[in-house]
Amino acid sequence: MKRSLPFFLIGLLAGLVLILALLFPRLKPHTFAGTVLQSPEAAPDFTLQSAQGTVSLHDFRGKVVLLYFGYTFCPDVCPTTLAELKTALDVLGRQADSVQVIMISVDPERDTPEVLQRYMEHFHPDFIGVTGELDKIKEIATLYGVYFEKAEGDSEKDYLVNHTATVMAIDPEGYLKLIFPYGTSGEAIAADVAYMLR
Amino acid sequence: MRKKLFLYGLYGLAGLLITAALAFKIFQPVQVVPRIRLSPGFILIDQNGRSLTNEDLRGKFVLYNFTYTRCPDPCAGMNATIQEIQRRLGEANLGDIEMVFVTISFDPDYDTPERLAAYAQSLNADPQQWIFATTQDKALLKTIIGAGFEAYYEPDGEGGFRFDPKFVLVDGWGVIRGEYRYQTQVPDTERILRHIRVLAEEVHNSKGAASLAYEAAHYFLCYTP
Incomplete structure (x- = not known):
């Protein structure tokens, strides 16, 4: 009986370690870099213009949509974000086929569908840029919690647009799932998207 | 030999039980209020004629309500609710989190900044804590209040409005965390204060290691306390 005590302790310890090692990765939930929304309702749908024709959010059911509001004259924030999104697609590799990046222009005056396409292609051939009437874009932005406002510029053609710079991830069922603040790395976005696509 | 195997099995079982208890302790449900949807983006004009955007309110807790200044009732009741929450805000243990109240008027024709100020x-x-605002762009106002905050309102044809008296609680991320239809369930003051407290607790605890537990709670279960 006495001899079995150390065995008991060793057995217990070994069992504990083994079970912890086996179960911990499963018990530990994925830690999202983005803010998780429960979203009981589907993300607001929209239909806007790209150089390839009309684009609607519902066209991309079955894919994760990474949605961003920006504009092509944007000096730093938008290019940085789009570069991170390109990194995210690179990291995702083949899974990137199940991801669509869409940028909605907050500067429809200057961003024609053609200008947008050239700009978006510069980052990644699969990126889509869409635009439309200002009032329509205002409405869509409102529903996505995005503020944008033309800032004072030097001239009528030379101005900046202040805007909310979050990236939103819409899941394959069309529900808004994650919000990434500006500055989230492409790797972190890729990890979250990969988890959504698992 | 068989007895030994049986014993090891028993030890393993004991280990499993202890681990399960530990896991339960680590991942125990944390009280959280749900992240319902994004609060709408907006540019409004406040009672001082200054612009107020949703980005100005980022990082603060905001309690919104929707009304018009000529409203006889239940607006008085809603205002009393806000005043009571302000008085008892200490109970929410906000710490360094700023709490703002925003009353949006859906009657921009009458509710000019001067009238809102009065x-x-x-x-x-x-004026630091309770802001009154609206916008002349009525179509956008309807999108903000009606579609964004999901609060119904409509002119009644006699200069007044039929509307849905409602409070909406938004966190520092711009995410709607609570919606309260005026006096339909538990008294609003109690529920709202309780939710603000839980939210503040979440923010205070989410720095460092505890954030994992919070994300876990959000991911696995979600309930309104």
Whole structure:
């Protein structure tokens, strides 16, 4: 009986370690870099213009949509974000086929569908840029919690647009799932998207 | 030999039980209020004629309500609710989190900034904490209040409005965390204060290691306390 005590302790310890090692990765939930929304309702749908024709959010059911509001004259924030999104697609590799990046222009005056396409292609051939009437874009932005406002510029053609710079991830069922603040790395976005696509 | 195997099995089982208990302790449900949807983006004009955007309110807790200054009732009741929450805000243990109250008027024709300022004064509203705002762009206003905050309102044809008296609680991320239809369930003051407290607790605890537990709670279960 006495001899079995150390065995008991060793057995217990070994069992504990083994079970912890086996179960911990499963018990530990994925830690999202983005803010998780429960979203009981589907993300607001929209239909806007790209150089390839009309684009609607519902066209991309079955894919994760990474949605961003920006504009092509944007000096730093938008290019940085789009570069991170390109990194995210690179990291995702083949899974990137199940991801669509869409940028909605907050500067429809200057961003024609053609200008947008050239700009978006510069980052990644699969990126889509869409635009439309200002009032329509205002409405869509409102529903996505995005503020944008033309800032004072030097001239009528030379101005900046202040805007909310979050990236939103819409899941394959069309529900808004994650919000990434500006500055989230492409790797972190890729990890979250990969988890959504698992 | 068989006895030994049986014993090891028993030890393993004991280990499993202890681990399960530990895991339960680590991942125990944390009280959280749900992240319902994004609060709408907006540019409004406040009672001082200054612009107020949703980005100005980022990082603060905001309690919104929707009304018009000529409203006889239940607006008085809603204002009393806000005043009571302000009075008892200490109970929410906000720490360094700023709490703001925003009353949006859906009657921009009548509710000019001057009238909103007079209304604010009649309520003794602290201009730092309680903001009154609206916009002349009525179509956008309808999108903000109707579609964004999901609060119904419609002119009644006699100069007044039929509307849905409602409070909406938004966190520092711009995410809607609570919606309260005026006096339909537990008294609003109690529920709202309780939710603000839980939210503040979440923010205070989410720095460092505890954030994992919070994300876990959000991911696995979600309930309104």
